[in-house]
Amino acid sequence: MSQTQIYLLDTYRGEITTRILSSGKEGARPWIALEDNIFHPQGGGQPSDRGWIGTIPVVAQRLPTIADLVLVTAADDTAQTALAHLTEGTTVTATIDLPQRLANAALHTAGHLINATAGRRGLTYAGCNHFPGQARVEFQPSGPVDSAAIQRDIESAIRDLIADDRPVHASASGDGPRTLVIDGLCEDSCAGTHVARLGLLSDFQIRSVKVKGDRVRVGYDVAHAGLVA
Structure with a gap:
């Protein structure tokens, strides 16, 4: 699977329409990976980006078990169900909290x-x-x-x-x-x-x-x- 890291190319891009490259769960928490990823994951002393997939509040994350992808997980417990319904191949709009x-x-x-x-x-x-x-x-x-x-x-x-x-x-x-x-x-x-x-x-x-x-x-x-x- 190949993921393009848009956040490395353009700090100021706040939104993108792309497809879900992969989806799964880490324990009980669902995650998705975007084909064109706009979210910066925590690392190098910098915190993770937050934002939305459609209207679902999300936060970027890396997992040791899937180290080659930046994942997006639900920002709170109430968003988990909505995120779990998104599947591979679905086209979504991703928006970061630009400020x-x-x-x-x-x-x-x-x-x-x-x-x-x-x-x-x-x-x-x-x-x-x-x-x-x-x-x-x-x-x-x-x-x-x-x-x-x-x-x-x-x-x-x-x-x-x-x-x-x-x-x-x-x-x-x-x-x-x-x-x-x-x-x-x-x-x-x-x-x-x-x-x-x-x-x-x-x-x-x-x-x-x-x-x-x-x-x-x-x-x-x-x-x-x-x-x-």
Whole structure:
């Protein structure tokens, strides 16, 4: 079975009409897989997309037993019966929660900016979380940590990058990993969703810089332009 991952090709596409490629159950929970999949599953520190199949509320998921497909499962118990009635070959309209997608994309792109700028300040990437309200990038320091200086320097550098409005794009070569490219700054392997250019990031700020054991945690907030509350 071959599934096209539309979310890797276009962050901003919010709807698609496609066929159900496969369907089944994991325990008592029904799932479907779309031939043209628009949903980003949780991974790389980014949460799963939510949305609808027709009017059925759903959430994206990967299962270890079906690792080659992104699945769509019911977002709540009341939607399970309706989703279970959808079968292979049926044509459906899939819609993502686009404001949620773009908020997640902004957080993910900003995380890469933090990694790129912190790396020039003696910090080595160690992990990340791009969930709203929890977003942080973790590093291992190479020496003494001046939290205030790290916060000031990274925040200033990233605000300058946002003002430069550099393009952001991703590409994949054959069966190799997908590469996120921010012009003149970084080229990272990444399967997440991202903004089209840095000028679409709004209200960026470093929320905190904390030292936990041998880790430096850089917490941050950012929004996608046009979605600021």
